Amino acid sequence: MAESIAVLITKPPYGTEDAFAGMRQALALQVSGLMERTAVLMMGEGALNALATQQPRALSMPSNAEAVEDLVALEAEVYVISEDLDALCADARLIEGVRRLEWEDAQDMLSAMDVVTTF
């Protein structure tokens, strides 16, 4: 029986559906009330989903920033790997509520989760 899930977001926003789909899935799990703990962890190019400066209107795509904001509003845990974000983007401004996590701490966090799924 699983009481906690980590949703890993490894794909960048826009270009593929994966990151958006993963966040919507995390949101559904969070609102179901069946998970004691739902955490989203953005890593690799997926770290770009944490940026507050996304401008998806130019692409006529749904906003990944809003998907992140929905997760934060519903009290899911949302993390971005600090090293990955800093490697891709200098002086990144994060969406409010997204927390930075070092890789070492991310390993501990993932070890504590019952199941993990990857997008």
Next chain:
Amino acid sequence: MSTMLIQIRSGTMMNMDTNVLVKLAQAALDRGHAVKVFAYGEGISALKDGQDPKRFPNVGGILREQISQGLTLVACETCCHARGMRRGEEFEGSKIGSMTNDLSVFVSECDRMVTLAR
């Protein structure tokens, strides 16, 4: 008996992910485990009735047989709707369901979760 949840996000003819799905599911079923499959994104094509590939394994046909062995197969309704797959187009025994009502229960009840995607 343990319960394995498999999330499939690749379409049936995109790559070999769905072939891995049915082989993994069969191995678990043969060992007496429960298997639940949630189809998300392009993975919803696994439920489409009438699959008839000429040269490749018929994943739909295999899944239909595995349902008779106890496998549970549910697809994301939003994903189906977005791709024009309507209720009633899924083969018998499978179900168009939802993340909130079905996947969340599957996750809460599973012992292991495997995600198949690229």
